[in-house]
Amino acid sequence: MDKLRMMFQFLQSNQESFMNGICGIMALASAQMYSAFEFSCPCLPEYNYSYGIGLLIIPPIWFFLLGFVLNNNVSVLAEEWRRPTGKRTKDPSILRYMFCSITQRSLIAPAVWVSVTLMDGKSFLCAFSINLDIDKFGNYSLIRGMSETEKMKLLAKIPCKELFENQVIRETASRYIKCISQACGWMFLLMMTFTAFLIRAIRPCFTQAAFLQTKYWSHYIDIERKMFDETCKEHAKTFAKVCIYQYFESISGEIHKLHSSKDGSESEDDDDDDKRKNDDHKLLGIRVQDDMNKALCNWHTCKPALALRKEQVNAENTDKLHEEANGEINGFSKGHTHKVQKKEWAVYYSKV
DSSP states (O other): OHHHHHHHHHHHHTHHHHHHHHHHHHHHHHHHHIIIIIOOOOOOHHHHHHHHHHHHHHHHHHHHHHHHHHOTHHHHHHHHHHSOOTTSOOOHHHHHHHHHHHHHHHTHHHHHHHHHHHHHOHHHHHHHGGGOOGGGGSOGGGTTTOOHHHHHHHHHTTTOTTTOSOHHHHHHHHHHHHHHHHHHHHHHHHHHHHHHHHHHHHGGGSOHHHHHHHHHHHHHHHHHHHHHHHHHHHHHHHHHHHHHHHHHHHHHSOSSOOOSOHHHHHHHHHHHHHHHHHHHHHHTTOOSHHHHHHHHHHHHHSOOOSOOOOHHHHHHHHHHHHHHHHHHHTTOOTTOSOOOOOOOOOOOOOOO
16 A cells, blocks of 8 residues: 555556556557557548648647646646736746646657658658659559549559559558658657757756746646645635534534543533634634635736735744743842743644
């Protein structure tokens, strides 16, 4: 169970990378399956090129959009772009960084599809068979006396094994076009790898401080949204719990019935008081529906400025001043009071 829990936590923390990897694997598997079982060239001059190029372009566009759909940061980017300014300014560099990050991860699956399709060569053969110069293969008798239209119809049948009569010429032409397709595939992989290398190598050459700031605040926006959702979920859960508790208490006059002795009941009453105090703490002072709606509306229209207040530090300084004043009143001068060991308390302020 511990290993499964650790694996689940790892997948949850790396959800975007994991989903992009799954998307890339799906693109690889679907490209192989489509090329092996579902590829069927129309073998007509007016449709071969459209079908072959469409197979090479349309699925990558779908995978690219799917990468945006599976990426959770798309909604974060849209909310940050469309939200009112309020007390917090919007930084265009953060939006650009988030968009570039989403785009880079969404390009994994389309790149896999294009690479596999070019390496397979069937779509390339279907698209460019009509542009083949069949005179290069030495059999002039096959096209002797044919018009240009008949010649194009003959060339369009090269991808279809059942429709082309001379299998030797068909095999030679197919190998020739597939060789060009594989060369284009390797060039595409080389170009993508070189581009990724340039992005990683050139980026540190620019202002690293600005890049770190942009990266930090983009992570902050994502984490802030997640924590806000968790806080709202916890508040809603506590609000529903208290509301149901008060509903049954108002009807029956009590929520718990006594099933134990008097001592046991006192301990249960103490536990109930602790639970109620804990619930009051989780409610964060918002106990009315209109107040919660106002808080949610204010969070959207006027997010708080990114400047933390110092109530805790000011409270500590105030306590020190009170201690010194009390010492002087009791006859102790400053610096000569008895040192009393005090407990340290950590106070967290959270407002929705």
